[in-house]
Amino acid sequence: MKKAIFTLAIGDNPMYKAALKTFQQYADKVGADLIISEELHYKINIENPKYSASPAWPEKLYTAELLKLYDRVLYLDADILVTPWAKDIFEEYQDLETVYMFDEGRHLDRTLAISQINEALGPITNWNEINGKQSYYNFGMFLVSKNCKLFEKASLEGMQLVCNNVKFYDQTYINYTIQKHDIPNVCVDKEFNRMEFLGFEGYKEASFIHYAGRGYRIKCPSREIRYIHDYIEMYGQSFSAQQQKQLKLDAWNLFIKNLKRKSNVPEFLLHLLGKPTIGRKWL
Incomplete structure (x- = not known):
């Protein structure tokens, strides 16, 4: 089974340079190729966005092209540190029709972004809830396989419709796509996307440490x-x-x-x- 680890790293940020070294070591460990986007494949028109919006965010859609060549693709943001003791996520999560991500909606209130995209693209009335909180995955790490339909349904055109008016537009759009098309999805353990809002205690013991936000x-x-x-x-x-x-x-x-x-x-x-x-x- 052919596996790839995919990331976007543009510029000379020392954090990105270090991240790529940890990604390569992990790729060697789990038998995957490391694929780095150093330039953008997609052009999106961002004009007077209501919230922070990067033209680089649609690059994760390139996963669709990689799935033509690889059976499984792990995407990691370049502000993630893969620790030397990281577990093999490909072994931990093996269903090939499922997208695996970390559900931050269980910890953070993302109702604003969800309501915005429901208004923009049409309401989803049965949005999945866990313990009364709407599911909302972080898009900084995901594991997807060729049999999963997520990147067949997600499109640049869809992101263009929401990029200027929806908070975290790419992430929110992917969550909407998962809900609309009933894409099989599973929340990974927090150790595979360990973020600051989960607290500082023991964070260095995780497999993937994500320095998003304040980091x-x-x-x-x-x-x-x-x-x-x-x-x-x-x-x-x-x-x-x-x-x-x-x-x-x-x-x-x-x-x-x-x-x-x-x-x-x-x-x-x-x-x-x-x-x-x-x-x-x-x-």
Whole structure:
């Protein structure tokens, strides 16, 4: 059975570079090919969106093309860290007609996004509920197989209809597609998409740590810095002290660059003020 791990990584974010190394190690471990989209295959027209909306989000639709070549595809966002002790998700979840994702709707209220897409594309009155909460999968990780119909039903045209007016448009659209077409779906264990809202205790024990949103930023200036800190803690024995130092510096420089863009304070001044205080712990 041919297996692929698929991700989108555009740009020189040090977190992405580290993530790809963990993905490759995991791919070797589970006998899969690593497929990286470094450019976009789909063009979507985003104009004056009501919420944050990236033109890169439809790239996950490329899974449909990969399923012509592979029997099973695992998609991972490039802000996920696959730990050295990660379990083989292909072995854990084997039904070939089912899409496997983590149901964040069991923990977060996603009724706004669901109501928005119901209004945009037509109501689904029997939206699945778990313990009184509407099912709503996180789209940052999914496992799908050739026999599953999800990516036969999902389309760029569908995303175009909702990208400017629906919150988390790609994720919400996929959830709508699952519900509308009654695609078999199963919630994976939280260890395969461990996110900050689930708490900090024991998060490093997970198989896939997802640094979405704030990304475990407690007492840390950015999610990229936190990611690199955790990455070095788990994989540091495989590269030199100088390489570790450079990784930390790259993450710090990205933090300063983003802070400069938000504050308009010159980068040299941010470095001057930040390194003796915040940077001392992380560099």
